[in-house]
Amino acid sequence: MRILVTGVTGQVGSALATKLAAFGTVVPAARTVLDLTQPQDIGPRLDEISPDVIVNPAAYTAVDRAEDERDLAFVVNAEAPRALAQWAARRRVPLLHFSTDYVYSGHGSVAWKECDETGPLSVYGASKLAGEAAIREAAGQHLIVRTSWVYAPTGSNFLRTIMRLAGEREELRIVADQIGAPTSAAIIADALAAFFASAGGLPSAIERTGGLVHVAAAGSTSWHGFATAIVEGLRARGVPLKVERLLPIGTADYPTKAQRPINSRLDLSKLEQVLGRSTPDWSAGLATVLDDLVASGI
Ligand SMILES: NC(=O)c1ccc[n+]([C@@H]2O[C@H](COP(=O)([O-])OP(=O)(O)OC[C@H]3O[C@@H](n4cnc5c(N)ncnc54)[C@H](OP(=O)(O)O)[C@@H]3O)[C@@H](O)[C@H]2O)c1
Known part of the structure; x- marks a missing residue:
């Protein structure tokens, strides 16, 4: 089985490329192989590569910059997934795609279920939601995985930023009123690998999810709670570390170009049904990543 994985230079793509090698030949499709700013070229490239499964974690992920680069965000996050999905539907190839908690409005304090109404607050969230819709329209075999607050030992993410700032400054001010589940890329890759390994394999897992599933670490915290941990x-x-104080602040005290959901909690009951187990708590996922970082000299 040839498993095409996009976004292999990113957090999730890199973890998936490693993990999914147990289930077939991973064909890594970095930007140089498949440029998602050129949706019209995607079909012909896929004809050449001829994958049996497409896994698409690649995305335009610069949440604030997207407010100024709307067209680019929509091309990469909606038109490119449309092209992937149309090719996959024609060839009857399953498509695994990734989406985000930012498709929700963030109102209230109850965890969002997959069937809840969406209401993105940002261009990034809207572009990801448009990507989901485009994939559904293509009507092929697909699974859309909504995840949240992703980090990994490498790359540009909240963990790496806090590690750097905590070494440089005595005081950090961190948003304490946005709640979600910090999710290591490894937890996502493990869950996806479990779909491949499940009885009936990927097609059966896709059928049992109905095409849309939340995949995140269990539990929840704020950015301040995550930074403290x-x-x-x-x-x-x-x-x-140099840091002595981590001050909790409100979202209003840390203005950003893009608005973020206050409540990013994702209900994981569908995932737990399909996997037959829960995902590790966010704090356990963090402990694993910190152990690896310290063991490798950081
Ligand atoms: N990060 C989060 O907190 C978060 C939260 C919820 C959901 N998600 C979703 O989870 C998925 C994985 O996110 P991530 O954190 O792994 O993202 P990431 O680390 O920012 O990586 C993004 C990947 O997409 C690739 N990419 C961007 N534009 C491209 C283009 N035009 N053509 C080809 N490849 C392109 C990047 O390649 P280059 O290295 O060449 O730029 C990179 O490999 C995405 O769908 C994202 O929307 C992320």
């Missing part, structure tokens, strides 16, 4: 986790592992 990162700092405490690093100190507990003997990493010297």
Whole structure:
């Protein structure tokens, strides 16, 4: 089985490329192989590659910059997935695609279910939602995975930013009123691998999810809670840090170009039904990543 994986230089794509190698030949499709700003070229490229499964974690992920680059965000996050999905539907090839908690409005404090109404607050969220719709329209075999607050040992993410700032500054001010589940790319890759490995394989997992599923770490916290756990986790592992105070602040005190949901909690009951188990708690996912970072000298 030839498994085409996009976004292999990114957090999720890189974890998936490693993990899915157990189920076939991974064909890594970085930007140089498949440029998602050129949707018209996607079909012909896929004809050449001829994958049996397409896994698409690649995306335009610069949430604030998207407010100024609307067209580009929609091409990469909606038109390119449309082209992938149309090719996949024609060839009867399953498509695994990734989406985000930012498709929700963030109102209330109850965890969002897959069937809840969406209401993106940002261009990025709207572009990802348009990608979901385009994939559904193509009407092929597909699974859309909505995840949240992704981080990995490498790349540009909240964990890496806090690690750097905690080494440089005595005081950090961190947003404490946005709630979600920090999710390591490894947790996502493990869940996706479990879909491939499940009885009946990927087609059966896709059928049982009905084409849309939340995949995230269990539990929830705020960005402030996550930052505190990162700092405490690093100190507990003997990493010297300069930071002395982590001050909780409100979203209103940290203006950003794009508006983020206050409530990013994702209900995971559908995932738990399909997997037959829950995902690790966000704090356990963090502990694993910190152990790996410290073991590799950071
Ligand atoms: N990060 C989060 O907190 C988060 C939260 C919820 C959902 N998600 C979703 O989860 C998925 C994976 O996110 P991630 O955190 O792994 O993203 P990431 O680390 O930012 O990686 C994005 C990947 O997409 C590739 N890409 C961007 N534009 C491209 C283009 N025009 N053509 C081809 N490839 C392109 C990038 O390649 P280059 O290296 O060449 O730029 C990179 O490999 C995405 O669908 C994202 O929307 C992410």
